[in-house]
Amino acid sequence: MSQDFAEQPPAAHRPVEPRPGGDDGWPNGQVPWQRVSPSYAWADLAVNLIFVLILAVAAGVAFVAAGDELPLLPKLALPALALILLINALLAFRRVRAIGYILREDDLLFRRGIMFERIVAVPYGRLQLVDINRGPLLRALGLSTLKFVTASAATGVQLPGLKEADAEALRDRLVSLAETRRSGL
Structure with a gap:
């Protein structure tokens, strides 16, 4: 048993495998x-609930205006859509x-998504603009x-939900890194 342990490489040299669903620093x-x-x-919840309320009001108006003459498909589709929005x-x-x-060191990695995860690497040298947006709810x-x-249209990355001070500090740091690593401009 001790011989098997001795054959294992030290922990610092072993590759770290990502755990499914874990937050291990992939x-x-x-x-x-x-x-x-x-x-x-x-904020995300409020936006979703606003859509559910708008849908409920639209369905209520449609049902009152049409009475019992509304076909079966819209009668079933509206509650199904409301259920999907609620989930x-x-x-x-x-x-x-x-x-x-x-x-x-050379880029910012951004990820989002549960089922369809999107991971984008944004090289610091390619950053042209770092913008902070604050809507009324945020x-x-x-x-x-x-x-x-x-420069790439496909790299439209928005990092939502940062605290105001963190967003400003990150913006300043990214602008500083972008200025020192300009490439091809």
């Missing part, structure tokens, strides 16, 4: 993902936990959205 197993504020889930709203907190970023929660603009 991609390298050492640097943890930075998370957005959990308060952002309330979507219930997943708001899990969706927010799936948003994260890592500042690496402003009320003390949060901001950081938007990155690069």
